[in-house]
Amino acid sequence: MRKYTNILVIAEPKKDVQIALKRALDIAKFNPKATITYLRVVYDFSYDLLILNKVKEKPIHEDIEQTHIDHLNQIIEEYRAQENSEATIVPKVVENRDVGEAVIDEMRAGNYDLIIKAANRHGLLDSIIFTPIDWFILRHAEIPVIIAKNNDWQTGGNIAVCVDFTLNDHLQSNVAMLREAQVLAKTTGSRIHLINSAPVYMPTVMLEVPHYSPDLYEQGVLEEHKSRMYEFADKHHIDREYCHIEEGMPDDVIPSICEQINAKAVLIGSAGRSGFAAALIGNTCEEIVDDIDADLFVLNRKAIKLEKEKEKNRE
DSSP states (O other): OOOOOEEEEEOOTTOSSOHHHHHHHHHHHHOTTOEEEEEEEEOOTHHHHTTTOHHHHHHHHHHHHHHHHHHHHHHHHHHHHHHTOOOEEEEEEEEOSOHHHHHHHHHHHTTOSEEEEEOOOOOHHHHHHOOOHHHHHHHHOSSOEEEEOSOOOOSSOEEEEEOOOSSHHHHHHHHHHHHHHHHHHHHHTOEEEEEEEEOOOOOGGGGGSTTOOHHHHHHHHHHHHHHHHHHHHHHTTOOGGGEEEEESOHHHHHHHHHHHHTEEEEEEEEOOOOHHHHHHTOOHHHHSTTTOSSEEEEEEHHHHHHHHHHHHHHO
């Protein structure tokens, strides 16, 4: 089973604690061969003043880049000392006005197998007016993304995998997330739990049917979800005692169960919506990112599709 060997970490220049770098070092403890690229995206508005002066432009660009590289190296040495780590960390600076776009470009240019970014809190208006950096990365990344929270990773603990059986397309996503969870569980010695929500959409017209019982309908929906989850768990050798299902919407059920089991990492799929549809509908992984006190490990459809193609090529 593969390990994460080439990790892209996004630097957070305005934050005192570099959560993403710390998490990458946590993972590197379990894989000494891992290489961490510590990426800083910069844009100095003095660049705009140099457009007409090509002679001065290159030296100033190089000077600004070296200043940021020196700062990254200071942070790297500080965290190496804190974590007592000898991991390979490569500082990198790229110029771009758009951090999200720069991260995706770097991901495509390098042979990375994991992106780590610290969680940012954002309000309702952010989702309607513009797409925050972490939302953009979740939607466009072609590899797994960890949105890291400020908590300690320890050997053992619980990993939650959020499964969905409502559409056939989601079955591939369930398997892909479980595979990633198995990599993480083997790496950290953790236990895998499955989480599923059973939303009950009761047609209004059914309330007019004589002798119709809403309670029986809700129970039937819950039993159907349990049946599918247990079948999936049995197939992949996961004990039923680690299967959790509750009636309700995913953005309510998932945070509640994660709190109950004290999950340290939560794996969830993303539909990868963008534009106006994303503002109105949203993605579950984006709706719960602030409600879970655990790292959010996200696989979108692009990442799942590419991983499946890689598996076929390996065969």
